[in-house]
Amino acid sequence: MPPPPANDQPMTIGFLLMPLFSMMAFVSAVEPLRVANRMAERQLYRWEVLSRDGNPVTASNNMSLAADHSIAKHPPYPMVVICASFNPLRYFDAALKQWLQRQNSAGIEIGAMDTGAFLLARAGLLDGYRTTTHWESLDSFSEAFPKVEVENALYVIDRNRWSCAGGTAALDLMLHMIRRQHGHRLAAAVSEQFIHPEIRGAESRQRMEPKERQGISHAGLNRVIKLMESRLEDPVNSTVLAKTAGLSLRQLERLFDKHFGMSPRRYYLDLRLQRARSMLQYTDMSIVEVAVACGFGSAAHFSRSYHGWAGKAPSAERRRPALGIMPAMR
Structure with a gap:
């Protein structure tokens, strides 16, 4: 994950929401950033929502979110995150592949939440990388992308790629980022705001025994x-x-x-x-x-x-x- 901007400006993250995206994963990622800003009493993070065409995107719970930009036209970001859920490959096309590859060529940090890793892998951006996805689709991912090392973990960070299992794993991943960039005390304070008494590590299991x-x-x-x-x-x-x-x-x-x-x-x-x-x-x-x-x-x-x-x-x-x-x- 990237360090905080050297000029003390907020770090802006672009979230690309795919149709039927997981609202739980998206909110679990954004809310820790919002609370970190409040607890720090300054803007550490900004976020913008992208969609493929710039139109609102409907989540798997049938709620829709407005997009700030399309993938064809948006400002540069130090980090982009693709958030998906059910049937991720149904929405993979040439335009999305080209966009992802452009982000990679520009040296942008690229993340995936829930089944977003399927889209990164289909674009050829995870070959030789470690990654994870939601436990329901771990086996499917392993079979479909044998060149990717799949881990049954809450989240995985491998060089300039990171992924999380979705759900509340996105909260732990963002707490990890906040801790690395701004220290343990701020991350712990944010965690407590969500009645989240423990910041789980990447190695924590996704499923119950x-x-x-x-x-x-x-x-x-x-x-x-x-x-x-x-x-x-x-x-x-x-x-x-x-x-x-x-x-x-x-x-x-x-x-x-x-x-x-x-x-x-x-x-x-x-x-x-x-x-x-x-x-x-x-x-x-x-x-x-x-x-x-x-x-x-x-x-x-x-x-x-x-x-x-x-x-x-x-x-x-x-x-x-x-x-x-x-x-x-x-």
Whole structure:
């Protein structure tokens, strides 16, 4: 991240908002800057909103924000941030690619929030870099952009690129920037204004552990869920799952029925199909590639399973804009 301007002028950040952008991520990034100005009793930061065409942009919550400029005509910025959310690549075009590459050629710091990293990667600006994105789309990103080193982190800063997972991770990232540029005391004061008692580090995990997410205290069951989540491309069989839990297969089946109302096999299949939906929505991988990445032996088997689970064929996920993948309740 850049140092504060040497001439004691405020640092101006350009936020490019993509259609269906995450309002939570955007506000979590801007509000710490506003409060830092108030606590410092001077303007440390300014921000302006960009859109592709200069028109207002509608977020995923259906609220719209006015844009100050279009990407075709705006003042220079030391830092630009691209904020996206659902279906980011749907809005990638030649004009956006050229704009991003111009920022890169000018030596501008470039950041991405939520799924904004997909757009930077598609423009070829993340090859050889470390990055992160929202946990729902981490697997999809890894499959789509093998030249990028993906980390499951709140945020990643790598040379003149930075990214964050979206949501409240943007708050922690901006607090980190404020601390680096203006000291720990100011960053801590800003954090307390948001009833945010801890400035989380980049290495903090995005998701809760299964026991916290599911409200389950059974250690063996939690071990099984973690194993399932780590082996979606190469599923293990029920015998291995039972051994991991330290239970018989029958005992494991009773536990899953008690807590989830389904068998371990059904639960595992749901996890794989949730991953498949994310890949269908966030990447342009073929149906066969998605099937293989989610542990299915054939496209036909995958299509039957997907239709039974989602009520539609895998190809239907790409015929209309989606408002997000199924919530990860399991």
